[in-house]
Amino acid sequence: MEIKTFTVADLKGALESEDFWLTDPLPITKHRARSFIRNPRAEPNDTVLLVAYQDDRIVGYIGILPDHIFIDEISYKLGWLTGWWVDRSCAGAGVGTILLFKALNAYNQHIGLSGSSRDARKALDASRRFVAVRSLNGLDIRLRLNLSRRIPRKSPAMKPFRVVFKVLDVVLDEVMNIRRYTRQPGDHTDQHLSFEFISTIDYETNQFIRHHNQKDLTRKDKSDLDWIMNIPWVISTPMKDTTSKRYYFSSRAKRFFYFGVKVFRRDAGLIGFLLCKVRNARMGVMYSYFDSMHAPSLAAAAVRQALAMEAAVLSLYDDRLIAGFSRLGCPCWSAKKISRGFSLSKAFADASRADFRIQGGDGDLVFY
Secondary structure: OEEEEEEHHHHHHHHOOOHHHHOOOOOOOHHHHHHHHHOOOOOOOOEEEEEEEEOOEEEEEEEEEEEEEEEOOEEEEEEEEEEEEEOHHHOOOOHHHHHHHHHHHHOOOOEEEEOOOHHHHHHHHHHOOEEEEEEEEEEEEEOOOOHHHHHHHHOHHHHHHHHHHHHHHHHHHHHHHHHHHOOOHHHOHHHHEEEEEEOOOOHHHHHHHHHHOOOEOOOOOHHHHHHHHHOOOOEEOOOOOHHHHHOOOOOEEOOEEEEEEEEEEOOOEEEEEEEEEEEOOEEEEEEEEEOHHHHHHHHHHHHHHHHHOOOOEEEEOOHHHHHHHHHHOOOOOEEEEEEEEEEEEHHHOOHHHOOOEOOOOOOOHHHO
């Protein structure tokens, strides 16, 4: 077995190589490769992809996203594992473990993993090189029923009745809209709010973010958020293409985009900034910056954006936003707790005792 290492510089060359994109499976997509190349926290010689070959056939690969984390005011370079795949025919041959240890060596034992799959967690546990630092706890708020999609997906035999479910969606969601509109006047926190939408971080927003990100694990700023918003890993397409059939991780969706929203109060000026991701019928607040006293206003802003985007589900990961939403008393169909695990290599064994905040987009979670 041969393991090939691709750096940022190597990926630049791969984008111009026709042969690299003819393999099946693909170890990376072109738009993800472009994102890796433009990562503001990556250096040309950073390893970003490891590919295992057996008899000239790809049998495994692992992507690595270069980043910086901040623990007790010290900055560390690390790589987040992403897109870790091993051919089932090679199960038990140790391909995944070899890739993992190669990644650890490439980043001086400084590796992290966010929201890992069951197989990935097993591999991490077996390696004995990782510790769980903490979980990212969130809330999925169902604002629209979306029965016409949910029921046929769970029960294909119900597909002929999709029109009936669409009618129910319209009627029942309108009932919920009336309930929201007829809340007590004191609950209408969003009445005094106004918004400015941005696709790149302006000077005012960057200064605001820097004032509010000092406790964040990754301390994102203008260059990071501009990169995330404008060079996505997932692109909007009406159907699957040949690439998505050869790449075993998410690369397309019918609807996928990011937007930044500056939130203003009439009596206080700029009070918050939200970076939101819309994927199909779900909107998530991936990064949020505000003072805790404005949590209900920012939660109201998030709900308002989700409704305007016709999102069925709003995902919140900031515990202050979640508490703010509870204080709003906003009617919804359901609110379900969710959790994403974060692990760091044992070089960060003491990180669990440090004081930092994990945001909803940290690791590679913002990209899917």
